[in-house]
Amino acid sequence: MTKRIDFQTDPSRYRHWRVAYAGGVATLFMNVDEKGGLFEGYELKLNSYDLGVDIELADAVQRMRFEHPEVKAVVLRSGKDNVFCAGANIRMLAGASHAHKVNFCKFTNETRNTFEAAGAESGQHYICAVKGACAGGGYEMALACDHIILADDGSSSVALPEVPLLAVLPGTGGLTRVTDKRKVRRDLADVFCTVEEGVKGKRAAEWRLVDEVVPRSKFDETVADRAKSIAARAPAKTGPGIALTPLARTFGDDGSVTYSTVEVSIDRKLGVAAVSISGPMEPPPADTGALHFEGAQTWMLRCARELDDAILHLRNNEFETGVIKFHSQGDPALLLAHERLLLENQENWLAKEILLYWKRVLKRIDLTSRSLVALAEPGSCFAGTLAEIMFAADRSYMAEGRFGGGNRPEAAIALTEANFGLYPMPNGLTRLQTRFLGEPGKVELAKAVLGTALGAKKAHSMGLVTFAFDDVDWDDEIRVFIEERASFSPDAMTGMEANLRFAGPETMESKIFGRLTAWQNWIFQRPNAAGEKGALKRYGSGLRGEYDMRRV
């Protein structure tokens, strides 16, 4: 699996999904092309999916927000007759590297979280209409919807057969959503998760696994009714949408990627990627009319899309870059002017959606299993939304004073209201709340200097950056950090960062990424699943897995 995985697509290129729009209701048909796998060696039978299928789903969900603001209910259903979705493709999983499996699960989880949040955030509610077998990742997709309707026809069922069949866990939030979202009684959940064939009919509703069970004859009618009544409840948004035009991107032979506002360069010897963000050069749109006119070209949206794509590219294509350095260059005042237009017009759906997208991009950074370091150098523009990247990083370095006689302005950071509630982490707290969990007064102190340019000394004394160095020490300190990081075990780094980043409370989301994922990763390494005689490898061979029966 060495070809570059591309996270950009558009409906004209979909092979697995079709979207139909009718007034406030969209229907997402899953009809996976068996021959359309991202890699060789497996066929996507029975609406099973691989990362390629999920990239299209993520794209469809994202476009729904920006291109179809009029949509208020989304019906997720199968485009095939007798199967809803068989889940992640097992031959793909059996053949994939550990790193690919883990990052595949991470991306699918992020996509599920995105459409799960769409109801509360954007008034786009997902309804899952299940006819036929809905198993594993298929049921996990359903679990992330607001409402699950199951056909009562003696054969349609929901199931999480991973444990009995494959000796792995449902890895896309299934266990957590069963206990924490649907609040299925734990002993019934134990039964459900160990029954290969799943649960159907009335029992599925009694056990809280689905919201309603409907005879096949009334299925389509009921689904349409639910969609209509949900659409009627959601507030109307004034369209039209904006087109998410293709990203301007160039990939270099050296691993570099150049976007319009983001540049990625890679030092493979050191195992470091640099992600440099260029602030806006032009003034912001004058008003929301102009914002809509700029559409996907407006800096705040363009930068979010490019940064998102860059992170996904690094995560999935550059496994050996263990460190990501974030740089920025630009005029902080201009950046904040762009941000301000959005902050002041949150009743405008597009302004709001761009901020919500930044929330997702920042969470994507939080969940990136690489050592993250932000470098605030002279001329940088880590202000407001971009300052969040500094707080998402594992550590941050800030330059003190002018550097080597250059004429770039001294590094400064500035906070805005965006730093105090708009962008919660997966644990439900803002990055500053998490940072100052033991000293909440420091959040208040930071709030008191809203909009002020804070130099290195001040930012350091306020606890907003880890280190401040002048140009005598700067290069050495950064070099030592990078070399040190490169000398550590990447696994230990991943585990350490996953534990240090998310202090404080847990949410369903943080439980999925922190607890469920960790257990799944462990199991993905165990011979009972992934070994030559393991259940995952042997699936479809007619042989059962051979297990080492020692409990751990």
Added chain:
Amino acid sequence: MTKRIDFQTDPSRYRHWRVAYAGGVATLFMNVDEKGGLFEGYELKLNSYDLGVDIELADAVQRMRFEHPEVKAVVLRSGKDNVFCAGANIRMLAGASHAHKVNFCKFTNETRNTFEAAGAESGQHYICAVKGACAGGGYEMALACDHIILADDGSSSVALPEVPLLAVLPGTGGLTRVTDKRKVRRDLADVFCTVEEGVKGKRAAEWRLVDEVVPRSKFDETVADRAKSIAARAPAKTGPGIALTPLARTFGDDGSVTYSTVEVSIDRKLGVAAVSISGPMEPPPADTGALHFEGAQTWMLRCARELDDAILHLRNNEFETGVIKFHSQGDPALLLAHERLLLENQENWLAKEILLYWKRVLKRIDLTSRSLVALAEPGSCFAGTLAEIMFAADRSYMAEGRFGGGNRPEAAIALTEANFGLYPMPNGLTRLQTRFLGEPGKVELAKAVLGTALGAKKAHSMGLVTFAFDDVDWDDEIRVFIEERASFSPDAMTGMEANLRFAGPETMESKIFGRLTAWQNWIFQRPNAAGEKGALKRYGSGLRGEYDMRRV
């Protein structure tokens, strides 16, 4: 490592710890005997520890509660001059099986939790007096104390060197307590956890890693002062303590263990252990005076100690028994009379301590990585405290009606106030609250039948048991369940159960066992740590670990 690990000890047999009592203050001296390792192949240098050392610590902590109720402050310090504690012994870890490592960490975690809770629960506050190097598991021991005093002498330090040195995580709650208890800023925590030599002096206090830093000249005086003032604040308890006399225990050649109230039998072919509890035969002590007189022999304490020992034995010596079946036999009314004496006399320290011990034993069951099933058969006594075992189990089966003409009374369960707050799970909720997370009204319904004997039909309809079967189906259903469980991958079971058992909120404790432990287990499997060229294996060889640099 095939010899039987014994969790029973007493001060006369300690090789590594010494306890000195002076009024309300106890001092726990750690002075590990290098030659006193539980297994061959390593020396416990520099106050490093293995499971044997921790078994003594757990015993000392436990005896403090029962034998020395007058103790209000416990000072934990080193009995060696220049080192506090170097943490878990690395050669032991490098040579241990995965299952031993994981269960070693689990037990040490439980012991840390026990003394961490002793302040709030029993008025026994732990103070850690750190002189010399305090690294890894040593610092994790300190983190579990209420107050950490560090000598400011240019050499004493606290450190978590696991990541840079061994490519594993601090596995005894270190990362979680750094971020969630001491609330160290996450970027400082990142620096701290990657600096092999740790942090000393004033910086350790500034970073919130310790509570105070004291010059060596004033160290002993300050420690004594703190202990005295803490002891003065805690409420006095009327002694004397009761002796925790040796357990009456017989091990059979077939793996069976016979205690006075608990019997363990093992079917190695099926991979099942049966734990059978016999309810009390005698009436309860008449009053608290009689309770003190009975001391360790009183049924409620005896059963708790025996059950605790049985669970630890199964966990650490019987890795291939993947299922634990819980049975009980006895007179529920008599059992509840014993319980009632404790419930009604919680102002009596001994009554209270016995209930607190049950809380710990039940949590130990929650955290046991085996499939747990409770079988309420005719003649069983799953009432009150013992009913909690049914709610701790992954599933429960209840017998309906009389069985095969036998004269044992029909199975019934009964709830008491013990089921509604006394025994929280690691997630902070009661087992019934967790069970009915989605239907909180059912907790109220259960409360409304306090003290009533509930037959199988009633208990099943109230959701208190998973299944109810009569004697026609009983044996078959249990057999099918056991066979099914034996056919599953033990790893998948462990991961699934760790996720399904703890719905709802998370606490520091549940984060340690659910999140930190899962990541550690993953890393313990990875070649970068545990492989032939991994850092853990190579430690002390002069060679660094060789790492696969791919991030996951």
